[in-house]
Amino acid sequence: MKAETWIFAMTTAFFVLVSPAYWFITGDWTGTSALTMTTLLAAMVTVYLGFHAARMDPRPEDRKEAEIADGAGELGFFPPYSWWPLWCALTLSLIVYAVAFTAWWLVIIGFAVGAVTLSGLVFEYYRGEHAH
Incomplete structure (x- = not known):
């Protein structure tokens, strides 16, 4: 989950930079508050993923020396069609x-x-x- 943590960390950094810039350019409180809440939500996901990535065993996609065969096996349950x-x-x-x-x-x-x-x-x- 380290890759996902980095993706959300970069997203959080982007919103941290964009939120005040948006306010200085437009002066719009509605969009600024929406961007601020988006920043906080992205930060929350980043902290959650980082916390769990530190506590779990690395997946094959998290290890640099992993091979394709390491990810083989059952991936999970996928339900059939449903009305x-x-x-x-x-x-x-x-x-x-x-x-x-x-x-x-x-x-x-x-x-x-x-x-x-x-x-x-x-x-x-x-x-x-x-x-x-």
């Missing part, structure tokens, strides 16, 4: 549509349907074809 994200997105769009038009009865229906679709997404691997 549940589509239904969750449609349910959320129904709720947002209902709130925009103040149709509160439709919001209640949307939350009920949303509970079903979110449960289907969360428990997708406990039943059916892809059960573990």
